Every structure is written in structure tokens, then in C-alpha cells.
């Protein structure tokens with residue numbers, strides 16, 4: 001059965017003091033059930049976050065990793081480095097990584113393979129730009145990103161894959177895809193996976209929506225049958241807002 005998930009991507013926000021304060025605020029929030037809650041602080045604070053949340057059900061995940069096992073890749077972090085501090089899940093393919101750090105579909109396919117080899121969960125992000133949507137190419141773009149980034153995997157590997165559909169035009173812009181637009185795309189994605197991998201894989205994969213999700217719109221988006229939760233950027237930086245979103249599921 002597929003999981004409900006709400007994950008917060010903190011991006012390049014929060015110094016040590018701010019990280020400690022946000023984790024402390026999250027820890028005081030009540031319990032939650034039926035939903036997996038994850039946070040992705042910046043890599044320098046992962047170790048602290050894992051320790052600080054060791055008694056909590058909140059899982060700490062990475063924002064990115066390199067595809068190589070180790071070596072001369074200045075500034076990068078590897079799968080085994082993440083795992084050595086207790087991080088077993090990683091966001092890959094975020095549109096900011098694709099746009100500002102030139103992450104290609106090919107590099108992402110390699111990163112995904114490395115994560116799978118390490119038995120790590122992958123929160124794989126993809127989504128169309130505004131011009132793609134305007135030109136009605138959004139299904140085509142999403143299909144290409146999925147085929148190139150993920151469809152080299154064997155069916156068995158899909159048990160550790162989480163999808164995050166994030167239309168680029170809705171990220172950090174205050175512009176949200178309507179619940180109907182989100183559902184339409186999520187249903188398309190699930191049917192594509194069914195065609196390639198069969199019904200069991202398609203039914204079991206969680207597909208998150210990301211793009212300006214807030215307490216005010218979360219419930220309506222999450223109520224759609226193919227939306228299994230959200231990847232949250234801006235609103236994840238405030239414990240009250242993030243938990244209001246978690247409770248909307």
C-alpha cells in the first residue's frame with residue numbers, strides 16, 4: 001500500500017542556531033499518524049538533525065548527493081556519507097539543482113542508481129516549466145524526465161522510489177497548480193508507470209505534489225485520489241505551517 005508523505009525541503013536556509021530552533025519547534029508538535037514526515041536540512045546540519053530527532057518519528061533526509069562512491073569531487077557528498085550519519089533517503093532532481101547546477105537527466109539516472117545500490121529511498125523531483133505548460137507540452141516533458149531518470153530501474157527497485165511532481169512555475173512563486181491540474185498530472189504519471197511496470201508498482205508508488213503548498217491549500221490538494229502528500233519548500237521553514245500541512249493529509 002502506498003504511503004502518505006509530507007516532506008519539508010529547507011534548501012539553503014537556516015544556520016546552526018536557526019536549525020536547532022526549528023527542530024526544537026517541530027519536536028514540540030503533537031504526534032501524527034498515517035503519514036511519514038520528513039525534513040531535509042542542508043547537509044552541514046544533517047548529523048545534528050538526526051541526533052536531535054532520534055526520539056521523534058520525523059525522518060531526516062538529504063537534499064542532494066553525488067553519483068560517485070567517493071573521490072575528487074570537491075564540495076560534493078556521497079551516499080555512504082549520508083548513510084554514515086543516519087540519513088537513508090535523499091531528494092534528487094529538484095528543479096533548482098537542474099536549473100542552477102546543470103543536473104541533466106543522464107546524471108540524475110546515475111544518482112538514482114547509486115542511491116538504489118545503497119538501498120536508499122529517493123524522492124525524485126520533476127516537472128515542467130511555464131512555457132511547457134503554455135505550449136501544452138507538460139505531459140511530454142514529465143514523461144521524458146521520468147523515462148530518462150527512472151525507467152532504467154528494475155521493477156523491484158521501485159519500492160524505494162517516491163515521486164514528487166513539482167511544476168517549476170509553482171515553486172516558490174505563490175502560484176499553485178489547481179487541485180485538478182495536480183490530479184490530472186498525477187493520474188497521468190501513475191498510468192505511465194502502470195504501462196511500463198504494471199499495476200502493482202503503479203499502485204504502490206507515492207506521488208507527492210510540490211509547489212507553493214500552504215496550510216490554506218494543502219487539504220484540497222491532498223484530497224485528490226492520486227496525490228499522496230507534498231514536498232514543501234517555503235512553508236516548511238515555519239513549524240506551525242509545516243505541521244498544519246502535515247495535519248491536512
Ligand code: PEP
Nearest residue numbers: 171172210211212233234
Ligand atoms: C520546493 O522547492 O520543493 C517547493 C515545493 O517549494 P515551495 O513550497 O516554496 O514552492
